[in-house]
Amino acid sequence: MDFTLTAEQALIRDMVRExxxxxxxxxxxxxxxxxRFPAETVEKMKALDLFGISIPxxxxxxxxxxxxxxxxxxxxxxxxxxxxxxxxxxITGIKNILLFGTEAQKKKYIPDMAxxxxxxxxxxxxxxxxxxxxxxxxRGVREGDNFILNGSKVFITNGAVGGTFCVYVMTQPEKKLxxxxxFIVDRDTxxxxxxxxxxxxxxxxxxxxxxxxQDMAIPAGDMLGTEGDGFKYAMKVLDSGRIGMAAQAxxxxxGALDATVTYIKERQQFGKPIAANxxxxxxxxxxxxxxxxxxxxTYRAAAMNDLGVRISKEAAMAKLVAARTAMDVTTKAVQLHxxxxxxxxxxxxxxxxxxxxxxxYEGTNEVMKMxxxxxxxx
Numbered sequence: 001m002d003f004t005l006t007a008e009q010a011l012i013r014d015m016v017r018e019x020x021x022x023x024x025x026x027x028x029x030x031x032x033x034x035x036r037f038p039a040e041t042v043e044k045m046k047a048l049d050l051f052g053i054s055i056p057x058x059x060x061x062x063x064x065x066x067x068x069x070x071x072x073x074x075x076x077x078x079x080x081x082x083x084x085x086x087x088x089x090x091i092t093g094i095k096n097i098l099l100f101g102t103e104a105q106k107k108k109y110i111p112d113m114a115x116x117x118x119x120x121x122x123x124x125x126x127x128x129x130x131x132x133x134x135x136x137x138x139r140g141v142r143e144g145d146n147f148i149l150n151g152s153k154v155f156i157t158n159g160a161v162g163g164t165f166c167v168y169v170m171t172q173p174e175k176k177l178x179x180x181x182x183f184i185v186d187r188d189t190x191x192x193x194x195x196x197x198x199x200x201x202x203x204x205x206x207x208x209x210x211x212x213x214q215d216m217a218i219p220a221g222d223m224l225g226t227e228g229d230g231f232k233y234a235m236k237v238l239d240s241g242r243i244g245m246a247a248q249a250x251x252x253x254x255g256a257l258d259a260t261v262t263y264i265k266e267r268q269q270f271g272k273p274i275a276a277n278x279x280x281x282x283x284x285x286x287x288x289x290x291x292x293x294x295x296x297x298t299y300r301a302a303a304m305n306d307l308g309v310r311i312s313k314e315a316a317m318a319k320l321v322a323a324r325t326a327m328d329v330t331t332k333a334v335q336l337h338x339x340x341x342x343x344x345x346x347x348x349x350x351x352x353x354x355x356x357x358x359x360x361y362e363g364t365n366e367v368m369k370m371x372x373x374x375x376x377x378x
């Protein structure tokens with residue numbers, strides 16, 4: 001399998017890298033400190049067509065492939081993981097409609113999301129229902145031509161700024177996982193409320209909040225696919241979403257390594273750069289090998305996704321290895337920076353905090369192992 005980038009993919013990588021270095025890097029520490037959504041750079045991302053990067057042109061997207069999307073997530077995360085999270089979760093939100101919506105739903109909702117006019121959100125997790133989606137308490141009851149939704153969701157990335165929400169609730173509780181149904185919800189729907197903005201350890205420029213809905217009437221025409229198939233849809237969406245998460249983790253690790261290489265070449269101890277020490281060189285070698293391994297697994301999953309084959313195991317492997325790599329590499333980066341690496345003034349401190357969430361959201365490391373082992377043992 002050839003992983004040499006095409007001319008178009010290389011152009012996208014270079015474009016996003018230049019944009020990230022020029023526009024995002026100067027504000028990355030500030031939006032992290034203030035936990036501020038970077039509206040100014042998000043507007044510029046719209047102009048670059050990043051919010052529709054892997055969405056078909058017929059629905060207003062840029063028509064890029066999954067590798068191009070992964071490259072964009074990676075390059076953003078090299079500088080600021082918050083921007084990568086904003087993009088990846090937005091694309092994941094769109095995929096709910098792109099994969100399982102009717103043609104009328106696609107034409108109605110996707111163009112505004114692909115242009116970035118409306119950011120997309122994926123809503124599955126509840127206070128008592130994370131990995132165990134069947135434990136959710138949200139309900140949808142059919143009343144004539146509408147479903148009446150009641151409940152809440154937590155940890156919704158882009159929630160405070162989102163325009164279109166793909167929400168999964170129980171419509172047939174007695175069927176457990178086979179009783180979950182997805183709905184497309186507009187932010188302005190009566191009964192829909194944006195709740196508490198979470199104060200997070202990392203990716204602090206990405207707004208995460210609770211949403212709730214009370215007696216919210218959703219037309220049956222805004223149901224995704226077939227009633228009761230929502231869990232199946234959500235898992236399929238998460239398969240492709242994990243490619244973005246893996247790419248984000250790779251980008252975080254690469255950014256930490258880049259900062260560390262610069263530092264150890266400049267930092268003098270005992271009359272020589274600390275990069276001259278063999279022990280330091282071995283740490284750098286391990287970091288580089290880990291990153292490249294995670295990157296190749298991510299690109300492989302992306303390439304397979306474009307072939308239209310099932311990628312549950314491949315996406316899980318990419319996310320598992322990339323997330324562990326991000327955590328390990330950023331920890332080593334802080335260690336190699338010494339005391340300065342523990343300070344807020346150092347980018348590796350932020351990279352280390354940002355890395356942790358990649359081991360948790362869109363499926364924990366433990367869930368990834370369940371998916372991988374389940375595939376192997378089937």
